[in-house]
Amino acid sequence: MIHRALFPRRPMPHGVAAGYEAARAKFFFDDVHARLVAFLAEHGLDAEAVEYALRLRHGPNGLTRRFQVMLTLCEVRSAYDGAFVQRERAAGRAWAGAPWMALRAAWKLARGMYLMRTHRLDSILHV
Amino acid sequence: MFDACVVGSGPGGVFAAYGLRGRRVLMLDAGVQPPAQPALDGNLYDVRRSGPDLDRELIGDDLRGLEHIFTPPASLKLKSPGTAYILDGAERLTPVVSETFRAAISLAQGGLANAWGAGVYRFTDTDLRGFPVTAAELAPFYDEVGQHIGISGAGDDDLRADFGDEPQLQAPVRLSRNVARIHAKYQARRARFQAAGVRLGHARLAVLTAPHKGRAAYAYRNLEFFQAHDPAIYNPAFTLREMIAAHEITYEPGWIVTRYEETESGVRVHALALDGQRSQVFEARKLLLAAGAINSARIVLASSHDFATRLPLSDNPIAVFPLIDPRAIGLPLGTHDAAVAQLNVIVEEAGRTLQGSIYGSTGALRSDLIANFPLPLRSGVAFARVCAPALTLLMLFYPETSRDTNYLQLRPDGALRAAYQWTPDTAMERRLCGLWRQLGVVCLPQLIQHPAPGGGIHYAGTLPMAAWPGRYMTYPDGRLHGTRHVYSCDGAVFPALPAKNLTYTIMALALRTATRLRGALR
Ligand SMILES: Cc1cc2nc3c(=O)[nH]c(=O)nc-3n(C[C@H](O)[C@H](O)[C@H](O)COP(=O)(O)OP(=O)(O)OC[C@H]3O[C@@H](n4cnc5c(N)ncnc54)[C@H](O)[C@@H]3O)c2cc1C
Numbered sequence: 001m002i003h004r005a006l007f008p009r010r011p012m013p014h015g016v017a018a019g020y021e022a023a024r025a026k027f028f029f030d031d032v033h034a035r036l037v038a039f040l041a042e043h044g045l046d047a048e049a050v051e052y053a054l055r056l057r058h059g060p061n062g063l064t065r066r067f068q069v070m071l072t073l074c075e076v077r078s079a080y081d082g083a084f085v086q087r088e089r090a091a092g093r094a095w096a097g098a099p100w101m102a103l104r105a106a107w108k109l110a111r112g113m114y115l116m117r118t119h120r121l122d123s124i125l126h127v
Numbered sequence: 128m129f130d131a132c133v134v135g136s137g138p139g140g141v142f143a144a145y146g147l148r149g150r151r152v153l154m155l156d157a158g159v160q161p162p163a164q165p166a167l168d169g170n171l172y173d174v175r176r177s178g179p180d181l182d183r184e185l186i187g188d189d190l191r192g193l194e195h196i197f198t199p200p201a202s203l204k205l206k207s208p209g210t211a212y213i214l215d216g217a218e219r220l221t222p223v224v225s226e227t228f229r230a231a232i233s234l235a236q237g238g239l240a241n242a243w244g245a246g247v248y249r250f251t252d253t254d255l256r257g258f259p260v261t262a263a264e265l266a267p268f269y270d271e272v273g274q275h276i277g278i279s280g281a282g283d284d285d286l287r288a289d290f291g292d293e294p295q296l297q298a299p300v301r302l303s304r305n306v307a308r309i310h311a312k313y314q315a316r317r318a319r320f321q322a323a324g325v326r327l328g329h330a331r332l333a334v335l336t337a338p339h340k341g342r343a344a345y346a347y348r349n350l351e352f353f354q355a356h357d358p359a360i361y362n363p364a365f366t367l368r369e370m371i372a373a374h375e376i377t378y379e380p381g382w383i384v385t386r387y388e389e390t391e392s393g394v395r396v397h398a399l400a401l402d403g404q405r406s407q408v409f410e411a412r413k414l415l416l417a418a419g420a421i422n423s424a425r426i427v428l429a430s431s432h433d434f435a436t437r438l439p440l441s442d443n444p445i446a447v448f449p450l451i452d453p454r455a456i457g458l459p460l461g462t463h464d465a466a467v468a469q470l471n472v473i474v475e476e477a478g479r480t481l482q483g484s485i486y487g488s489t490g491a492l493r494s495d496l497i498a499n500f501p502l503p504l505r506s507g508v509a510f511a512r513v514c515a516p517a518l519t520l521l522m523l524f525y526p527e528t529s530r531d532t533n534y535l536q537l538r539p540d541g542a543l544r545a546a547y548q549w550t551p552d553t554a555m556e557r558r559l560c561g562l563w564r565q566l567g568v569v570c571l572p573q574l575i576q577h578p579a580p581g582g583g584i585h586y587a588g589t590l591p592m593a594a595w596p597g598r599y600m601t602y603p604d605g606r607l608h609g610t611r612h613v614y615s616c617d618g619a620v621f622p623a624l625p626a627k628n629l630t631y632t633i634m635a636l637a638l639r640t641a642t643r644l645r646g647a648l649r
Contacts, residue, residue, distance in 0.1 A: 068495075
């Protein structure tokens with residue numbers, strides 16, 4: 001779910017999945033956010049939007065850390081080089097994409113807050 | 128009996144030992160060794176693009192490179208499989224507990240300088256205000272250290288008077304596209320900046336741009352965040368190994384010095400093996416403490432069984448200004464740019480001097496930064512990709528003086544309790560943002576970051592020097608008040624902490640202390 005939220009068009013490589021599982025075993029991701037992740041997965045909810053809403057409201061949290069683990073596991077792999085490193089000149093596209101990025105942020109925030117409220121996600125987190 | 132026992136192999140300890148060559152010198156050191164360094168041959172970005180995957184090299188089989196997500200280190204340079212050893216064991220063996228101060232303590236051979244940015248600046252008489260030593264007295268020791276470690280920079284730019292003359296200066300590190308533009312804009316508006324008390328010039332670094340004493344020049348590989356011991360970046364472990372090979376010192380790694388006691392003829396030094404299983408007493412005529420300002424203070428307090436005194440503690444507070452050049456958004460990332468500092472800046476403001484370093488944005492993983500952007504994370508990935516080529520970072524150090532709120536105190540269990548308070552001068556930072564904009568970059572005060580106290584990793588002032596020292600202070604020759612044979616050779620002796628990075632001065636002072644002792648130990 002977390003990989004899909006970040007890279008929706010890519011299948012998750014086996015090595016990344018294995019790394020994520022190993023990280024889960026090693027760092028004992030906290031239970032509270034584990035319940036949240038399970039709930040989001042079960043109901044097919046937008047994890048990126050919920051993370052964003054939570055982060056803007058309360059700062060980085062257990063869900064953010066899961067995303068950070070996934071990001072790091074991906075960034076070190078050559079297949080993801082293009083996602084993280086700008087290799088070609090694309091200034092026009094970058095500027096043209098800025099309004100879209102702002103709109104997307106507003107949309108994701110609204111959606112995250114809506115999901116928090118309608119699914120009473122706060123009650124899972126006790127925040 | 129040894130003539131001298133030096134504790135620690137960081138910059139202070141190594142130059143203390145270097146100054147004592149020719150005498151019987153024992154170096155006691157925790158001495159944690161680097162693990163096998165990641166096999167990264169070439170430039171980070173070239174290797175990663177062409178494969179293979181670098182999960183083993185950048186994260187590690189034991190996932191060390193993910194630990195910082197759960198417990199943030201004081202610097203991103205201290206978190207990867209090849210560099211995390213720099214802090215190994217310190218939390219267990221020499222803990223610092225604090226709600227307000229995040230200490231980075233190293234028990235590694237070479238100390239914190241395994242990760243340092245290698246910025247080296249001579250202190251001027253203004254910087255040395257409060258020190259019982261003048262710039263002229265220190266000059267020959269800076270000369271000797273500088274000659275030994277190799278320094279690059281520009282000797283003739285606007286920072287010359289601030290950083291002092293280096294007799295043998297190598298060419299400065301190459302500027303990246305964005306940094307070169309900043310430099311050019313500054314040159315064009317120099318008079319205006321100087322009137323505002325701001326000067327800019329090439330970075331002074333203990334980073335070689337030409338071969339020196341068998342060490343290779345900097346190769347712009349962007350591996351500083353992942354590998355220690357780049358031969359181009361000076362590391363005290365290099366000098367230590369030379370001295371061991373030349374039989375100039377006896378090196379005993381694996382020991383944590385816990386305390387000392389003075390005898391008629393010298394000092395008995397008590398040490399505990401790293402595994403905690405053995406202890407041993409070593410004897411020497413003189414003891415030179417260079418365990419870092421925090422751990423040396425611990426040894427001194429423990430030797431007095433003093434759990435009440437609060438020793439002063441200083442660290443340079445930092446403000447990190449992201450500077451974005453809009454013209455570079457979406458351009459290819461300069462994957463062969465320098466990851467070390469490229470420019471330095473001096474800011475004279477309301478009677479104080481601040482000093483900063485300007486870095487490009489290569490080297491560090493984007494994943495370590497993405498959650499800091501006020502964006503959903505998938506957008507954050509795209510934002511980081513297109514904006515990184517436009518980003519430079521100015522890390523600005525504030526000067527610090529000793530204040531009652533900032534101290535160390537020994538607890539009976541051996542841990543040090545630290546407390547630290549600091550508030551940034553946001554009005555001044557906003558003004559500076561306005562000035563940086565004149566360099567052609569976007570600088571938003573809202574984006575300025577202030578790492579928690581301790582994040583400066585310039586620890587100093589725990590056993591300050593004075594002409595007439597009191598208890599837990601040191602004489603101008605480094606000797607600890609109330610002792611006959613104990614000397615301090617690290618940042619502990621700084622009575623004040625100017626904004627210029629302190630390590631070059633730690634090395635020069637240690638060499639000065641040791642050189643004087645060497646004569647006395649004949
Ligand atoms: C990321 C980073 C960037 C930096 N950049 C710069 C820079 O650009 N310029 C600059 O001037 N400074 C910089 N610094 C700071 C610089 O590294 C330190 O100021 C310097 O290393 C301090 O030297 P030291 O010898 O006093 O202590 P340390 O480097 O801390 O060395 C202490 C030594 O003592 C040993 N030791 C500790 N306790 C004991 C004990 N109880 N018994 C036995 N041995 C012990 C350790 O093993 C180690 O060898 C940076 C630091 C970091 C981490």
